Amino acid sequence: MSAANLLGYRRQNGDIGIRNYVAVISAMDNSNPVVRRVVNAVQGTVALTPGFGRAMLGDDYEQHKNTLIGLGTNPNVYGAIVVSLEINSALAIAGGIAASGRPAEVVSIEDVGGTVRATEVASRYAMKMALDAGAQAREPMSWSDLVIGLECGGSDGSSGLVSNPATGKVADMVIERGGTAIMSETLEILGGEHLLAVRAKDRATGQKLVEAVNFCVTYASEMGVDVLGSNPTPDNILGGLSTIEEKALGAIKKGGSSTLMEVVGYGRRPSCKGFVVMDAPCPGIENMTAMASAGCHAIVFSTGKGNTSGNPVAPTIKVSGNPYTVVNLADNIDVDLSAVIAGEMSLDGAAKILEARLADVCNGSMTRAEVLGEVEIAISRIGRCL
Amino acid sequence: MTKCLVLDKKDNVAVSMAPVKAGDQVDFSGGENVVAIDEVPFAHKIAIKSIPRGARVYKYGEVIGEATEDISAGQHVHVHNIRSLRVRR
Numbered sequence: 448m449s450a451a452n453l454l455g456y457r458r459q460n461g462d463i464g465i466r467n468y469v470a471v472i473s474a475m476d477n478s479n480p481v482v483r484r485v486v487n488a489v490q491g492t493v494a495l496t497p498g499f500g501r502a503m504l505g506d507d508y509e510q511h512k513n514t515l516i517g518l519g520t521n522p523n524v525y526g527a528i529v530v531s532l533e534i535n536s537a538l539a540i541a542g543g544i545a546a547s548g549r550p551a552e553v554v555s556i557e558d559v560g561g562t563v564r565a566t567e568v569a570s571r572y573a574m575k576m577a578l579d580a581g582a583q584a585r586e587p588m589s590w591s592d593l594v595i596g597l598e599c600g601g602s603d604g605s606s607g608l609v610s611n612p613a614t615g616k617v618a619d620m621v622i623e624r625g626g627t628a629i630m631s632e633t634l635e636i637l638g639g640e641h642l643l644a645v646r647a648k649d650r651a652t653g654q655k656l657v658e659a660v661n662f663c664v665t666y667a668s669e670m671g672v673d674v675l676g677s678n679p680t681p682d683n684i685l686g687g688l689s690t691i692e693e694k695a696l697g698a699i700k701k702g703g704s705s706t707l708m709e710v711v712g713y714g715r716r717p718s719c720k721g722f723v724v725m726d727a728p729c730p731g732i733e734n735m736t737a738m739a740s741a742g743c744h745a746i747v748f749s750t751g752k753g754n755t756s757g758n759p760v761a762p763t764i765k766v767s768g769n770p771y772t773v774v775n776l777a778d779n780i781d782v783d784l785s786a787v788i789a790g791e792m793s794l795d796g797a798a799k800i801l802e803a804r805l806a807d808v809c810n811g812s813m814t815r816a817e818v819l820g821e822v823e824i825a826i827s828r829i830g831r832c833l
Numbered sequence: 834m835t836k837c838l839v840l841d842k843k844d845n846v847a848v849s850m851a852p853v854k855a856g857d858q859v860d861f862s863g864g865e866n867v868v869a870i871d872e873v874p875f876a877h878k879i880a881i882k883s884i885p886r887g888a889r890v891y892k893y894g895e896v897i898g899e900a901t902e903d904i905s906a907g908q909h910v911h912v913h914n915i916r917s918l919r920v921r922r
Contacts, residue, residue, distance in 0.1 A: 604876025687877035
């Protein structure tokens, strides 16, 4: 099958996006209500409304700020309006976004005169930016420009047989065409890390992956907790997954078979193309926030029992091979691969269907998560506020 | 006859392709046929040979945990009779 042609929106810094969103960002939780009002008032915008952000300390503050800058400079973002209670926290984030050449405006609620006035000021900025974004035309985009995120959530016994391996084949295809695929969810590599480490481009990269996984074991042990019931989650267990090793061995199939080029930290953009692992926590909203901050254009989200999550800046394609889930959660599943379970479709055939849907989504077709407004984000905490 | 997939020749469990009721004949895709002892929901695991307590459980040809009790061929294999070897209290 010849590769579909892709069209995207070019950015000043060389990025090319598959969407042209105006991002309205809260620097901190207390500004979320203003941001939601702005997004309700102006079409073409997306709300990025994190928890926390006020008086964060050290690495925690850096991670919060850098993740919001990462989301605001995702290739799919045209420009951003950053809203905060006071000006400095807004400027810190808007400055990072403006450095990419994107338009960035700030609104300080206390400086403009309160919530109603801040909503008006931010809405006018958003309206102008949405009109400017709408005037931009799509241009040819190479598959080598594409970065996809590989996510799984609500996994079950079907995930490792159908939706994860089909996703892995699509990842290999994107990489074969020069693009990038990022897999994450570090704990869900535990039990299969040896299989990924041997695919690393060199010993140091393989070692970095193994150390990231071992950190999860040490952390759980120090807390004195059993991860069973947390991961595998209760729905994973209902779906037939008994241990974290079993879940992981199915989960890593979404990483395909390409050489592991790099292990990157939370929310960081890879420095190379190809197959990349990001060390970040597993929960879907939290992990996809880090993936989108790292510049993923789209996320292929493999599910067994089902999951509703989407990301506000990286369109999220839900794929399932579970014949019950594709009926029960029909609202939320974009790609039904259950014919593989029935023995009526090969995995190669399944991957072709998923690849075609990915190309359509890149070219503007909306995912179910986009249509349904599944736009939550959650930035991981490292420590606590004092 | 309900089909269950054995994913690797090292495996001692198979994955059910449809819900299995106790007493059902189970077809292990080329292996021997066994009568299911327990109900096995869709995409859950069924033992295809006896797995003694403490023995490793293999799926995808890899270790997914250890048996916490003796498991007979045809039994449902899940959190009640296997556990992680890597992360547990």
